[in-house]
Structures are given as structure tokens and as C-alpha cells.
Amino acid sequence: MRNKSFQIKSHYRDYDVHWHSFDDKSFQDVFAGSRVAVIDKNVFELYQDRVGTIDSLEKVIIQEAREELKTAESSLNICQQLLDCGFSRGEKLLVIGGGIVQDLVTFAASILFRGVPWVFIPTTLLAQSDSCLGGKSSINFGNWKNQLGNFYPPVEIHIAPEYLKTLKAEDIRSGLGEIVKVHLINGADNVSRMEKNFSSLTSDDQKMSEAIYRALKLKAAIIEQDEFDTGLRLKMNYGHTFGHALESAKEFDISHGVAVNVGADLANYVSSKMGMISNADYEYLNSFLKTNLNRNDLTNVNLDLFLNALKHDKKNKPGEYGLILPDRIGNVELTFVPMGGGIEQYISEYFSTENINKVFS
Ligand SMILES: NC(=O)c1ccc[n+]([C@@H]2O[C@H](COP(=O)([O-])OP(=O)(O)OC[C@H]3O[C@@H](n4cnc5c(N)ncnc54)[C@H](O)[C@@H]3O)[C@@H](O)[C@H]2O)c1
Structure with missing residues (x-):
């Protein structure tokens, strides 16, 4: 696989997107660089034995990914748990999960000590192909979706497509939805390219990986102009x-x-x-x-x-x-x-x- 790493320019600080396989030493090193992690509950249950490096973490905060829990209270609860385990401003907080965990932690990391660095390992197709870039937090408030939020990008993003193997079909469909969307706003050529490739994405890992990369590059070109x-x-x-x-x-x-x-x-x-x-x-x-x-x-x-x-x-x-x-x-x-x-x-x-x-x- 060609090296797909690239950098995002941001008003906060530029940050890198890296690609890995589970067995890469570079991927193990990501875990070794943090003491504390917030991990999606399902991801923790599925991967605690498979990606042995979770064991190396001193404190794991488990977060359920349910839309009803995407609230300011949940973000404050994460802050509370970070304070309880003595998290300090100089540490890198590791975050592993999909868009819900990402939204909650982006908000928490932005307000704790007026901002702590966080490293993101997106584990859903939607988070790998779209939400991981751009630094937005979106928190539901009252009955309405994504009413609260701010911008606070991670310091690094690490993508391992192997995580997609355990996603439910509905979550694959959800990620495909954002991949389709970014192509539909990027000119007629991108529309027809995606239309032609679409049916083979779910059966061809290489094509899916390329589609994730392409979706991220299309989004990067937009957010670098208008963060x-x-x-x-x-x-x-x-x-x-x-x-x-x-x-x-x-x-x-x-x-x-x-x-x-x-x-x-x-x-x-x-x-x-x-x-x-x-x-x-x-x-x-x-x-x-x-x-x-x-x-x-x-x-x-x-x-x-x-x-x-x-x-x-x-x-x-x-x-x-x-x-x-x-x-x-x-x-x-x-x-x-x-x-x-x-x-x-x-x-x-x-x-x-x-x-x-x-x-x-
Ligand atoms: N901040 C942004 O820029 C942005 C952009 C788009 C969407 N979003 C938000 O993202 C949320 C949706 O995120 P999502 O689609 O990533 O889903 P999600 O975070 O809701 O996760 C979906 C389900 O997949 C599970 N899961 C996660 N990784 C898994 C894995 N590797 N294997 C098996 N199960 C796994 C989760 O536990 C959950 O049950 C929405 O709330 C949306 O508003 C945010």
C-alpha cells in the first residue's frame, strides 16, 4: 500500500493523518505514547484482547456511543474522570471510537485546562472517511441535534482500516453516506467516478481504503480554505x-x-x-x-x-x-x-x- 499519510493545515496547529495496519510498530507506538484513553465501549470489548497494546494504558475511560448520550453532561463526565485520574495538561489523551466518542471528547478536551492535546484513532467508516478531519465538536442539546459545539482538532489522527471489519452493515452504510456526499459536492467528474466505483467498495478492501483516502483529501481541500x-x-x-x-x-x-x-x-x-x-x-x-x-x-x-x-x-x-x-x-x-x-x-x-x-x- 502506498504511503497515504498527509498533513492538515489548521489555525490551531497543523496535524498529521497516518495510516497503519494493526501489526505495524508505528501503530503500537501510538498506544505507548499515552497513559490515558477514552475508548468506545463496543470497541473496547471487541479489541481489548486483539490489539494487546490497550493493556499498556494506565487508565481507560469507557464511553457508550449512543446519540442520546451525546450531551454536554457526558463530556463533563469525561472531564471528571480525567481529573480523577490525575490527567495533566502536558499529556496526550488517546481517543478510540467513532463520531459520537469523537464529538464528546473534542468538547471535553477543548475545555479541560482550556485545552489538552488529543490523539484520535477513528474506528468507524464515517469517522475514518469524514468526521476525523476538521476538529468540529457537535453536542446535542434539548431535543435538537448538534446545537452546541466548537472547533478543537486532534494533534494526530491514526487510521487503521482493519477496525472496519467488525462494523455492523448499518454503520458501513452510514459511512458510505458521507463518502458519497463529499463526492457529490466536488464536481461532475467526482460524482461519476464514485457512482462507477460505489457497488464494489464493500467487497474490495483496497477500493474502500482508496475511497476513504479520497474522501479525506476532498474534505481536507475544503477545510484548509475555510476551517x-x-x-x-x-x-x-x-x-x-x-x-x-x-x-x-x-x-x-x-x-x-x-x-x-x-x-x-x-x-x-x-x-x-x-x-x-x-x-x-x-x-x-x-x-x-x-x-x-x-x-x-x-x-x-x-x-x-x-x-x-x-x-x-x-x-x-x-x-x-x-x-x-x-x-x-x-x-x-x-x-x-x-x-x-x-x-x-x-x-x-x-x-x-x-x-x-x-x-x-
Ligand atoms: N464532528 C464532526 O465533524 C462530525 C461529522 C459527521 C458526523 N458526526 C457525528 O458522528 C456521529 C456518528 O458517528 P459514527 O457513524 O462514527 O458512529 P458512532 O460513533 O455512533 O458508532 C456507531 C456504532 O458503532 C460502534 N463501533 C465503533 N467502532 C466500531 C468497530 N470498529 N467495530 C464495531 N463497532 C464499532 C459504536 O459503539 C456504535 O455502536 C453522529 O452523532 C454525528 O452527528 C460528527
């Missing part, structure tokens, strides 16, 4: 406005990346209804996106909850939804759409049984 989400990086939010609303409306009975895929399809649908893209473009993108979707993803959606959640999106202005909508294949733009001006009808049509039957006929 703090003021312009270009907002495009990464494609599928997320509707996706977060869907997560709330289905009471989190859908994985994040899959919700993002539905959200992208709905954004395309709305865009075609508003005349921003042609119906043929919508159909083309829909035929690709639905290869990662199934009927259940679009059913049992509480529309009131969906529309209410939409009103809480960070990009909104008073009286207007801030939506990331496509204006052609491979490009999206932040578009303000009046609340109560007809878009609610398009959303209702999209989730109607008639439309779902049509999409999955």
Missing part, C-alpha cells in the same frame, strides 16, 4: 439540514450518514421543484443515492417534528431556511428559502407513500 465554516465548508453540510431533521423526526432510529443521504436526495428533490436543477439531473442523482438507501429510511417520518427541527438549523436566518441545495451536478450553494413559502409542501410530497413507492419501485 471555521463561514463559506466554502458550509457545502459539506449538504444533506445535513434535512438529515438532522430526519434524525430528530425518526427519534434517531436512522444512522447519521444514511440520514445525510436521504437529506441529499431531498435537497435535490426540492432543488428540482424550485427549478434549480432539471428533473433529469434529479433522477440521475436519485438513481445513484438510492443504491445506499432502503424504503425504511423514508418511512415513519413525523412531519411536524421534521419541520420543527428544520427551524432550529444553525444556517437559518429569521423567516428563512438556510439550505445547501444543488444548482448543477457536482455543485451546491447556500440558498435561503422563505419559511412557509411552499417548501413545506415539497417536503411533505417527498415523504408521501406515493413518492416512496415511485423511488423504490
Whole structure:
């Protein structure tokens, strides 16, 4: 495998992304460099015997990865456990898990002693291909998703694709959702490249590893220009406005990346209804996106909850939804759409049984 390591430029400090196999000495050294780790509960149970180096850690804080636990209280609880074990500002905190553990620890690491260095080993497809980069923390608050947060990148990221072998199919689908998304916002060539390779990713480790690398490089190019989400990086939010609303409306009975895929399809649908893209473009993108979707993803959606959640999106202005909508294949733009001006009808049509039957006929 060619060396895929690369560096990310950041206003905090530049940080490196490294690639490993479990048996590499360089991977064992990552564990040896920390005394304390926060580890996803399932990852700990699956890997405590397989990656023997977990034994070398003095203190392991086990964190359950459930969306209902992605709260400020959970982050403060991590801070408490770090204080209890005498964690000092000069130490590197090792973090092993997916996006939920990452969000919780990013927030905790940013506030403990006004910031402690943390090293991230992402273990889900979504975290390896997307969330590990960019330093965002996103914490749920009240009934709404990702309302609190800040930016606090890790000092190092270490990717070992072997972790993906134990993921559930739904978590693979979720990671694929973010991989698809970053390609859909990066030009028509990237859209067609991903569309052609998509069906072989789950059966070909090499292709999957290349797709993770490519997704990270596409994201890196965006966050290096707009680390703090003021312009270009907002495009990464494609599928997320509707996706977060869907997560709330289905009471989190859908994985994040899959919700993002539905959200992208709905954004395309709305865009075609508003005349921003042609119906043929919508159909083309829909035929690709639905290869990662199934009927259940679009059913049992509480529309009131969906529309209410939409009103809480960070990009909104008073009286207007801030939506990331496509204006052609491979490009999206932040578009303000009046609340109560007809878009609610398009959303209702999209989730109607008639439309779902049509999409999955
Ligand atoms: N901060 C960001 O930039 C950012 C970006 C995208 C998504 N997110 C957030 O990430 C979260 C979703 O993260 P995720 O998709 O990584 O999933 P996750 O963290 O929810 O983990 C999914 C499940 O997989 C388990 N798991 C983790 N690694 C495993 C492994 N190697 N083998 C077996 N099981 C494993 C977990 O215990 C959990 O049950 C959402 O809350 C989303 O909002 C954050």
C-alpha cells in the first residue's frame, strides 16, 4: 500500500493523518505514547484482547456511543474522570471510537485546562472517511441535534482500516453516506467516478481504503480554505439540514450518514421543484443515492417534528431556511428559502407513500 499519510493545515496547529495496519510498530507506538484513553465501549470489548497494546494504558475511560448520550453532561463526565485520574495538561489523551466518542471528547478536551492535546484513532467508516478531519465538536442539546459545539482538532489522527471489519452493515452504510456526499459536492467528474466505483467498495478492501483516502483529501481541500465554516465548508453540510431533521423526526432510529443521504436526495428533490436543477439531473442523482438507501429510511417520518427541527438549523436566518441545495451536478450553494413559502409542501410530497413507492419501485 502506498504511503497515504498527509498533513492538515489548521489555525490551531497543523496535524498529521497516518495510516497503519494493526501489526505495524508505528501503530503500537501510538498506544505507548499515552497513559490515558477514552475508548468506545463496543470497541473496547471487541479489541481489548486483539490489539494487546490497550493493556499498556494506565487508565481507560469507557464511553457508550449512543446519540442520546451525546450531551454536554457526558463530556463533563469525561472531564471528571480525567481529573480523577490525575490527567495533566502536558499529556496526550488517546481517543478510540467513532463520531459520537469523537464529538464528546473534542468538547471535553477543548475545555479541560482550556485545552489538552488529543490523539484520535477513528474506528468507524464515517469517522475514518469524514468526521476525523476538521476538529468540529457537535453536542446535542434539548431535543435538537448538534446545537452546541466548537472547533478543537486532534494533534494526530491514526487510521487503521482493519477496525472496519467488525462494523455492523448499518454503520458501513452510514459511512458510505458521507463518502458519497463529499463526492457529490466536488464536481461532475467526482460524482461519476464514485457512482462507477460505489457497488464494489464493500467487497474490495483496497477500493474502500482508496475511497476513504479520497474522501479525506476532498474534505481536507475544503477545510484548509475555510476551517471555521463561514463559506466554502458550509457545502459539506449538504444533506445535513434535512438529515438532522430526519434524525430528530425518526427519534434517531436512522444512522447519521444514511440520514445525510436521504437529506441529499431531498435537497435535490426540492432543488428540482424550485427549478434549480432539471428533473433529469434529479433522477440521475436519485438513481445513484438510492443504491445506499432502503424504503425504511423514508418511512415513519413525523412531519411536524421534521419541520420543527428544520427551524432550529444553525444556517437559518429569521423567516428563512438556510439550505445547501444543488444548482448543477457536482455543485451546491447556500440558498435561503422563505419559511412557509411552499417548501413545506415539497417536503411533505417527498415523504408521501406515493413518492416512496415511485423511488423504490
Ligand atoms: N464532528 C464532526 O465533524 C462530525 C461529522 C459527521 C458526523 N458526526 C457525528 O458522528 C456521529 C456518528 O458517528 P459514527 O457513524 O462514527 O458512529 P458512532 O460513533 O455512533 O458508532 C456507531 C456504532 O458503532 C460502534 N463501533 C465503533 N467502532 C466500531 C468497530 N470498529 N467495530 C464495531 N463497532 C464499532 C459504536 O459503539 C456504535 O455502536 C453522529 O452523532 C454525528 O452527528 C460528527
